[in-house]
Structure formats: C-alpha cells, structure tokens
Amino acid sequence: MLRFRHVSLQKFLQTATWKRPMNASSSVLSNALAIERESTIPLRTATPLVNARTIWISDVHLGYRDCKADYLLDFLNHIHCDTLYLVGDIVDLWSLKRRFCWPQKHYQVILKLYELAARGVRVIYVPGNHDEPLRRFCGQYFGPIEIQHEHEYLSADGKRFLIMHGDAMDAYINHSWLARIVGDHGYDLLLFINRWGNRLRKWMGRPYFSLAGLIKSNIKGAKAAIHTYQQECLSEAKRRNYDGVICGHIHYPALFEQDGLRYCNTGDWIENCSALIEDYQGNMRILHHTDHLRWEGEINTASAHA
Known part of the structure; x- marks a missing residue:
C-alpha cells in the first residue's frame, strides 16, 4: 500500500463529514490503494506525447458520476512536463457527501498523479471550493504533492501569473437564492443530456462532444456570469x-x-x-483530450464578450 509522508489520506478524509460511516469509507479506500498502479486504459498509439514545460488541469471532480476519469487517465499517460498544477476541485467532496461514488478509475487518477510526482514532476495542488478541506493543509505535502492556497507562476517568457481556483470571484456575481437552486438543477439536467447524448454518439461511431458546454454557452444568463467572472479575475490580477x-x-x-x-x-x-x-518558449494553448485531440489556437488579443 502506498503511504503518504506528510498529510495522510486518512487524515484528509477526516476533514469532511461523510454520510457513510467513516470506517466503511476508509476500508474501501484502503482496499483501492492496494490495487496495481498500472492503468486499465490501453494506451492509444495514435495519441502523441505532450511535451510541455508546464501543464494545468482543474475541476476533475473525482467522486462525481460525470467525471471523465478515463479521458484524464489517457491524457496523464501521454504527458511529459516539468510542473503539473492541479487548480482545484480535483476531488468533489460535495458530491461524495451526498452519494459515495468512487470507481476504480478515480483511484487510478490519484495514483497516477502521485506516480508523476514521485518520478520528479513538480505537482502543485491549489484546492478549490469542492475540495476546500485541503486548504487547511496549505504549505504542507500530500506525499510528494505540494498543497498551496494560491501560487505565483513565472512563465518562460517572463510573465507573472496568479494561480487560483477562482471560487472567491463568486462574491462578485449576483445570484438570487432561486437562481442558485434552479441553476444547480439545470446544470444536472445539462450533464444528463451530455451523458446520454454522448452515449448515443458513441453508439453511432461519432466522437465525444460537449453538448452541455454548447447549451450553456448559449444561455444568456450563463454567458453574462462567465463574462463577469473573467473580468473580476483580470481585475484581481491587475490589483x-x-x-x-x-x-x-x-x-x-x-x-x-x-x-x-x-x-x-x-x-x-x-x-x-x-x-x-x-511550451518551453512560453506559448500557451488549450488542449481538449477526448476520443480525438483538439487544440485551441494562440492567444486571442480581443476583449472577452458577454
């Protein structure tokens, strides 16, 4: 079984109030950590190795049924980088409190992250709101993984970046109590459509497509909230x-x-x-890693639009 040198997994689990008995959760976790560290997802020989200076991922939501752990595992098996940032909501404690869901692939993601760190990749974990209990361990280590509340990053081209999850910006986005409730149920509905829509697409031999993202990006209220969030993040960086x-x-x-x-x-x-x-010249791009790879192009110098 893997043992963590500083913050133990047992101690981490005790930071949240679980609906399941703690001994039951701990037993399942202990058994899972004893599994082989090899991924059950076959490597796709057509997938190129991503060779990068730094990689950032966030909002994985391990423990949530719609987490795409299979795609993430395949991605992590095809990366080579100096530093990997985990920018919050890696583990979804909110979802785990409501319903304990932790498939083997979710364990394997944790083990793969630990393995990358043990191999010499600097892995820095900046917790978010869904894994907020980890914030009490900022400045400590989860095995070889650093935990930081926020972090400053110097890019290869000399730019200084503030790395944060971003949930603090919610204070600037106006949401009524009713809108928050409707929004939660509406988002669950979007993910339901996304899940079954992609099952149909897969059955038809078509690649993964974010139906939820397409619908959300065309809802007026969601677009306005996204724009406000982006502007507040930029204002915080400027300040x-x-x-x-x-x-x-x-x-x-x-x-x-x-x-x-x-x-x-x-x-x-x-x-x-x-x-x-x-990359090692300081160029940044976004990679979508599903059944097929899709890169989003160079920096857009235009202002964000609602």
Whole structure:
C-alpha cells in the first residue's frame, strides 16, 4: 500500500463529514490503494506525447458520476512536463457527501498523479471550493504533492501569473437564492443530456462532444456570469500587479489577452476534458483530450464578450 509522508489520506478524509460511516469509507479506500498502479486504459498509439514545460488541469471532480476519469487517465499517460498544477476541485467532496461514488478509475487518477510526482514532476495542488478541506493543509505535502492556497507562476517568457481556483470571484456575481437552486438543477439536467447524448454518439461511431458546454454557452444568463467572472479575475490580477491569471472553477476553458493582461482558464474534466499547456518558449494553448485531440489556437488579443 502506498503511504503518504506528510498529510495522510486518512487524515484528509477526516476533514469532511461523510454520510457513510467513516470506517466503511476508509476500508474501501484502503482496499483501492492496494490495487496495481498500472492503468486499465490501453494506451492509444495514435495519441502523441505532450511535451510541455508546464501543464494545468482543474475541476476533475473525482467522486462525481460525470467525471471523465478515463479521458484524464489517457491524457496523464501521454504527458511529459516539468510542473503539473492541479487548480482545484480535483476531488468533489460535495458530491461524495451526498452519494459515495468512487470507481476504480478515480483511484487510478490519484495514483497516477502521485506516480508523476514521485518520478520528479513538480505537482502543485491549489484546492478549490469542492475540495476546500485541503486548504487547511496549505504549505504542507500530500506525499510528494505540494498543497498551496494560491501560487505565483513565472512563465518562460517572463510573465507573472496568479494561480487560483477562482471560487472567491463568486462574491462578485449576483445570484438570487432561486437562481442558485434552479441553476444547480439545470446544470444536472445539462450533464444528463451530455451523458446520454454522448452515449448515443458513441453508439453511432461519432466522437465525444460537449453538448452541455454548447447549451450553456448559449444561455444568456450563463454567458453574462462567465463574462463577469473573467473580468473580476483580470481585475484581481491587475490589483495585485500580475501579468495575468490562471484559474478554473466555471468549467469554461478560455485563453485571451485584454488590456495587457492574460486570462487563462483550464476548463474541466466534466464537460470539456481540457488542459492548459505551456511550451518551453512560453506559448500557451488549450488542449481538449477526448476520443480525438483538439487544440485551441494562440492567444486571442480581443476583449472577452458577454
């Protein structure tokens, strides 16, 4: 069984109030950590190796039924980088409190991250709101994985970035109590459509497509909230004298420059299966890694639009 040198997995689990008995959860976790560390997902020989200086992923939501752990495992098996940032909501404790769901692939993602760190990749975990209990361990290590509340990053081209999950920006987005409730149920409905729509597409031999992302990006209220979030993140970076911000949280990958500031959102592994990639010259791009690979192009220097 793997043992963590500083913050133990047992201690981490005790930071949340579980509906399942703690001994039952611990037993399942102990058994899972004893599994072989080899992924059950076959490597696709057609998938190229991503050789990068730094990679950012966020909003994986392990423990949530719509987490695309299979795509993420395949991605992690095909990367080579110096630094890997986990920008929050890697483990979805909110979902686990409601319903304990932890398939083997979700364990394998954790083990793969641990393996990458043990091999010499610097892995930095910046917790989000869904894995907020980890914030009490900031400045400590989860095995070889660093835990930081926020982090400053210097890119290869000399730009300073603020790395944060982004949930603090929710304070600037106006949501009524009714809108929050309707929004939660509406998002569950979008993911339901996304799940069954892609099962149909797979049966028809078609690749994965984010139906939820397409629908969400065309809802007026959602577009306005995304725009507000982006602007507040840029304002926070400017206030703190950074050249840009790298964040997650809203499950909407984006990469653009506005007024000399760079906004980078890593996206998620619920809808978009996306990661932010920086090469050794400081160029940043977004990679969507599903049945097929899709790169989003160079920095868009236009302002964000609602």
